[in-house]
Amino acid sequence: MAVHVKAPLAGTAVELADVPDPVFSTAMVGPGLAIDPDRAPGTVVAPVSGTLVKLKPHALVVVADAGRGVLVHLGIDTVNLDGEGFTLLANEGDAVEVGQPIVAWNPADVEARGLSPICPVVALDAAADLVKDHASGSVDIGEPLFTWN
Amino acid sequence: MPERRVTVASRVGLHARPAALFVRAAGRAGVAVTIAKIGAAPTDARSLLAVMALDVRHGDEVVLAAEGAGAGAALDELAGLLATDLDAAPSGAGDA
Numbered sequence: 001m002a003v004h005v006k007a008p009l010a011g012t013a014v015e016l017a018d019v020p021d022p023v024f025s026t027a028m029v030g031p032g033l034a035i036d037p038d039r040a041p042g043t044v045v046a047p048v049s050g051t052l053v054k055l056k057p058h059a060l061v062v063v064a065d066a067g068r069g070v071l072v073h074l075g076i077d078t079v080n081l082d083g084e085g086f087t088l089l090a091n092e093g094d095a096v097e098v099g100q101p102i103v104a105w106n107p108a109d110v111e112a113r114g115l116s117p118i119c120p121v122v123a124l125d126a127a128a129d130l131v132k133d134h135a136s137g138s139v140d141i142g143e144p145l146f147t148w149n
Numbered sequence: 150m151p152e153r154r155v156t157v158a159s160r161v162g163l164h165a166r167p168a169a170l171f172v173r174a175a176g177r178a179g180v181a182v183t184i185a186k187i188g189a190a191p192t193d194a195r196s197l198l199a200v201m202a203l204d205v206r207h208g209d210e211v212v213l214a215a216e217g218a219g220a221g222a223a224l225d226e227l228a229g230l231l232a233t234d235l236d237a238a239p240s241g242a243g244d245a
Contacts, residue, residue: 021166028169029197053202059165061201069198071165081159124198 003064003148005121006098008047008072010141011037013134014118021076024120028119031131032122033146035139037107039117043089044103045141046096047072047121053093057086060102061124068148069124074105076116085109099142123148151221152214153211153228154187160236162206167235172197174230178223182215 014034019025024034046052050064056079063069074086089102091095107117123131126148133147159167175182175194183191184200187210192199194213205211211231213224 023166023169028173042231053198054204056164061198063198067198069201071201073165079164124201125196 001065003034003048003068003070005047005070005123005145005148006031006045006139007035007135007139007143007145008102008121009035009037009119011035011043011111011119011139013136013139013145016120016122017136019076019095019118019120020116024073024076024122027128029073030122030124030126031128032070032120033134034118034120035145039108039111041104041106041108042141043101044072044074044105044119046100046102047145048100049096049098051093052090052096052102055088055090055092055102057081057083057088057103057105062096068126070148071120071122071124073120073122074103074117075107075110076118078110080113081110081113081115121145151224152212152216153224154210154212155228155231156210157205157207158232158234160207160234163203166202168197168200170235171227171230172200174227178215178219179216180217180220180223181190182227183225185194185214186210187212191229191236207241238243 054061185191
């Protein structure tokens, strides 16, 4: 059964190949799509329903059925911010519903610190040809982002 | 089964970038490789989800194991990778 991955935040869809980090742009982390977020304080929500297997201030992984993990990475190199500017709204290990608030942050803040606020949304360990129907242009929170077959 | 113990050198542990580099190398090894925190059950080193879920921090010691032809060489390479600060930017300032 296909997993329909929804946009965890609002912004503009960006091809992974255009993400300013070779680990993401070469799809080493996996296939998917990135979102260049609206520059305003916002809430990041779960892109799929499942278990919140990993939650860091700057990144989260929700595992849906059949062990399919979706990573949302808030900004590039933001691990170095050590959580500053991010507020957790859920706990690692929680069962979450798609659309459920997970982290609050401000992309403008990340950018002001000299980091890219672009958010890769990645299907971990997925074969590239299983990820389709990529969104393009402006994307609203909760809208379809891509399908993982 | 051949094993290697290594202390993780990546400055912020095995987060997305170093984990992806490690998993890619493990996938190319040609043998099944597992990674485990000391005293914990091994997990598939070729699954990025599994490696990220392990939450390996800077300074954590992990055990790599593999079996079959080429296991020793593969383990040496992967242990070497983990013992390097994979967070060091390849094109940034400082030594390579």
